[in-house]
Amino acid sequence: MVIVETLQPSDRYAWEELFRGYIAFYRRTEPQSMYDRAWEEFQAGIRVHALGARLGGRLVGIAHFLVHGSTSAPGTGICYLQDLFTAQDVRGKGAGRALIDAVAAWATANGCGRLYWHTQEGNTTARRLYDQVAVNPGFVKYQIDLPG
Numbered sequence: 001m002v003i004v005e006t007l008q009p010s011d012r013y014a015w016e017e018l019f020r021g022y023i024a025f026y027r028r029t030e031p032q033s034m035y036d037r038a039w040e041e042f043q044a045g046i047r048v049h050a051l052g053a054r055l056g057g058r059l060v061g062i063a064h065f066l067v068h069g070s071t072s073a074p075g076t077g078i079c080y081l082q083d084l085f086t087a088q089d090v091r092g093k094g095a096g097r098a099l100i101d102a103v104a105a106w107a108t109a110n111g112c113g114r115l116y117w118h119t120q121e122g123n124t125t126a127r128r129l130y131d132q133v134a135v136n137p138g139f140v141k142y143q144i145d146l147p148g
Contacts, residue, residue, distance in 0.1 A: 002095050007043075011052055014059040018060075022085035047066060050065075063100070064082045067079050067110065077111070080116060082117070084126075
């Protein structure tokens with residue numbers, strides 16, 4: 001049975017290993033300072049939040065999320081699920097779905113009017129789950145990476 005809960009200080013090493021897996025999946029590299037900053041933010045739980053999925057006591061999945069305002073959505077904001085990752089050896093065992101459900105419950109309890117996330121078009125494994133739990137509204141993402 002998958003258990004989802006807030007990450008604890010003792011989860012630091014296992015969390016970083018999973019987050020490094022997420023970053024590698026998207027063919028990115030990040031400095032250690034990014035992991036340190038993110039962990040500090042998650043432990044503070046003010047601007048960004050993190051949950052972990054456990055299977056047999058082992059941390060096997062992570063979800064990072066935040067709330068932002070909206071000009072047109074109902075509620076007090078919109079919850080953006082920024083990062084979702086599960087260990088490859090447990091995919092298909094319910095950790096991803098449990099994390100999405102837990103973030104949705106958190107967002108509902110905190111007055112959010114919507115939960116959303118992005119994934120790459122070719123991420124077929126994840127999209128099989130996403131197509132079961134959410135609606136793809138057909139938006140195309142554009143971005144500008146800003147200096148500094």
